[in-house]
Amino acid sequence: MPLSPEQQAEIDALRATPAPTLRAVAPGMERHLYVPQPVLDHGFVRVVDYMGDDAAICQAARVSYGKGTKSVQNDEGLIRYLMRHWHSTPFEMCEVKLHVKLPVFVARQWIRHRTANVNEYSARYSILxxxxxxxAPEHINSQSKVNNQGRGELLSPEDSARVLEMLKADSTRAYDNYEAMIAEDGIGLARELARMNLPANVYTQWYWKVDLHNLFHFLRLRADAHAQYEIRVYAEEICKLVADWVPFAYRAFEDYRLGAVTLSAQMVEAMRRMLKGEEVTAENCGMSAREWREFMGVVDKS
Structure with missing residues (x-):
């Protein structure tokens, strides 16, 4: 996770000169402020700024009362109620701005979450x-035979080694040609044209600002076990930051989103019938074959 000398100097200077403030601060997030958390082989996530805390969520929910906190127990109970009943607006009162370094193909997945503000490193202006x-070899898998967008079994050591050699060779050759094309004493091609030759595993950087409600939506999808590994590890690192920033809200998120499932009306009815002792089968449940498999994956962990 190499930082440029300029980036490291900026981080050191910011952390060396704390500023007094009258606004609410979250001690857990203050410890993370500006510090890069390594992800993948060259990536990182770091908190650049944030606004709000658990109390800000409660204050917004109790807007007619002014100051939100009556007691710790009341605040946590209120936040759990809000999360449980999908009241999203109070969570929008908290925001975080992250500096993220990530491969381009991960960025293209990430940018599908359009409820954030993004400013990306410009390869038209600067040189990547x-x-x-x-x-790593333990993350080189074959194509899944049951999921068109997922991974299957690990490749053999021999095939894994071949893939790694191809990736390294192709990346090196592409960057060599990129440098040759933009060289001022050579071809001198415009950077905005030369960048098209770079592969999708090249690293980019961006600042990403999002409110807590939409961040939770991002994490629910991307920290899930079914998410692609390369974006999931970023989401998991962000989860750690959020848990220190808004601990009450994050615990509620774990309980009601990450660790929860959504049941259709047919699934709820099937569950009720099972509790009454009725025999419920794929044929009499009123669900499609795929829905039945998903339902049984929830109720039958044997």
Whole structure:
């Protein structure tokens, strides 16, 4: 996770000169402020700024009362109620701005979450670094036979070695050609054209600002076990930051989103029938074959 000398100097200077403030601060988040958390081989996530805390969520929910906190127990109970009943607006009172370094193909998945403000490193203006994501051997899998967008079994050591050599060779050759094309004493091609030759595993960077409600939506999808590994590890790192920032809200999120499932009306009815002792089968449940499999994956963990 190499930082540029300029980035490290900026971080050191910011952390060395704390500023007094009258606004609410979250001690857990203050410890993370500006510090890069390594992800993948060259990536990182770091908190640049944030606004609000658990109390801000409660204050917004109790807007007619002014100051939100009556007691710790009341605040946590209120936040759990809000999360349980899908009251999203109070969570929008908290925001966080992250500096993220990530491979381009991960960024293209990430940007699908359109409820954030993003400013990305410009390869039209600046020169991208010679840094590429190369997966570890334990993350090189075959195509899944049951999921068109997922991974299957690990490749054999021989095939894994071949893949790694291809990735490294192709990345190096592409960057060599990129440098040759933009060289001022050579071809001198415009950077906005030369960048098209770079592979999707090259690293980019951006500032990403999002409110807590939409961040929870991002984490619910991307921290899930079914998410692609390369974006999931970023989501898992962000989960750690959020848990220290808004501990009450994050615990509620774990209980009612990450660790919960959604049941259709047919699934709820099937569950009620099972509790009454009735025999419920794929044929008499009123669900499609796929829904039945998903339902049984929830109720039958044997």
């Amino acid at each position: 670094d010679r840094e590429f994501y190369i997966p």
